[in-house]
Amino acid sequence: MSGDAALLRVRDLTVSFPAAGRDVPVVRGLDLELRRGQTLGIVGESGSGKSMTSLAVMGLLPPRASVTGSIVFDGAELVGAGERRLRSIRGDRVAMVFQDPLSCLNPYYTVGTQIAEAYRSHRSGVSRRQAREVAVEAMERVHIRHAARRVDEYPHQFSGGMRQRVMIAMALCTDPELIIADEPTTALDVTVQAQILDLLEEVRQESGAALMLITHDLAVVSRVAEEILVMRSGVVVERGTAREVFSDPRHEYTRALLDAVPRIDDRIEDLRALPRAGRTTSGSVVR
Template sequence: MSTAPTSGDPYLVVDDLTVRFPTADGLVQAVTGLSYQVELGKTLGIVGESGSGKSVSSMAVLGLHDRRSAQISGSIKVAGTEVVGLSEGRMRELRGNAVAMIFQDALASLHPFYKIGAQLAEAYRTHHPKATKKEARSRALEMLERVGIPQPDKRIDQYPHQFSGGMRQRAMIAMGLINDPSLLIADEPTTALDVTVQAQILDLLQDLQQEFNSAIIIITHDLGVVAEMADDVLVMYAGRAVEYGSAKEVLTRPEMPYTWGLLSSVPDVAADTNARMIPIPGAPPSLLDPPSGCPFHPRCAHREKVPGDLCRTELPELLPAVHGEGHLKRCHLADPEAVFAAEVLPEIAPEMVEEKR
């Protein structure tokens, strides 16, 4: 029998999670040795380039990988219940009830042949089998109204293609929250939306989190979203955690060159119009054959600062950073904070350097 976490205990605990996918070309090492946790009322931002393992790890939390092919090891505990190895029937009870997910493409996630209200009602009746159709419809109407859908009594009988992109995303949020889950995973919830609608969706998630005291994992490429929403940040690269800590620490005192690269790639609207972004050189590695040593070393501009051939031959451990309690980084640099302050910060935030002077 699982035990629900008490106040202050993490609702989700992921420990040494590894996910592999056998293919005709070899074994895809999608996630390796990943550990993190999320408390109720808190938001974790997971960031990284495409293919870094963000969505794969989160889908493992919901048990969405094909059990016949995916090789999953480690531990995932939701409210004290071990998910890895859990029966499909028990997993269905948790999925949508204790933990729910908002997928990246709302139009592809909603069934085109069924009305929005019918899909919401079905999600509700799946976990409330004694509820009547009238009760389920009433709950669907309530959720559409709660997420800010205009004229919900009319919209409930419309199809997904009759909704705008922002409204479809709101409908997906309504579906995710219709059973009051304690953990909500939002996979790129603002992708392909204009900036005004993005802000509305993020405000909606924050308001609903305060109302339900839910834990949120937000998967995104957008560090601006992370800065606005997240309490903690997990940076992933090549299926591994390369930096982890509070959002303030990771975004203002990053100690992993890959995180520096992500920050350098963000456009600054206040900067000189002639200024250019500084992209991360090269491309993400193939997870069929990840690089030896530090997975980021082929693209890292600072590997020459590490003595010998350590970056190429030895995988750095995820160790405490110089500053910040709970701030972890995976890097061989002896003093990454000094390198960041001297070489990276003047390029991405010269005004901060001037202030320090």
């Protein structure tokens, strides 16, 4: 991939947290690039470092985290940047869709109010009425029917899949250049998962935004990702196109992830558990 075409370029990213008197790395020496309009899937089990990577890009890591390396977004270095610069990018040019919309949406405010306020926080001089119109339009973009009426409803009046659509609408309202979706289909049934993934792909194609999809489920990224990074114990252990990773996985952990995906003709006793994580050598990337 051409470096000149990269919207996001991460080099030698290491994220550590203090524990037992020393810094313990949760992401180690990560490199990645993401072009405009590209979909990148980051896959790994809980604790692999994939979500910490996304939080580092967003500048949302807690103060006790230690971050080294480089995160360059559209030519601007984010590691070590001040909060003012990060806020000018976060939510405006880079938006995030979190795993659990019910915990992210405030139950005391209508969904329209929350989308509108997210928009106004990045657009000075916008009236409440204008922001409400933007909220309705954003809800229509994610195919929420009767958006002009439902904009005044509360989060508990929406199903899990519809709440996730609301979160995507909130991310879209500022027309970001990069959308980070962190486990966006967890806790949704299979049919709704497919709808949300199709929606994210539709949004990417229509807007031209880059999409970083973070998940523990290889089946999820197989639907939309052009390139896949597989992470374990804070290290990228495999990378390649979706075709390469699925047809010819090189790392034993990737093969274990694929073997652990249930198939319709599997018997329960045939399903395989992932092997226990051991010590992974930093930089042991196959591709």
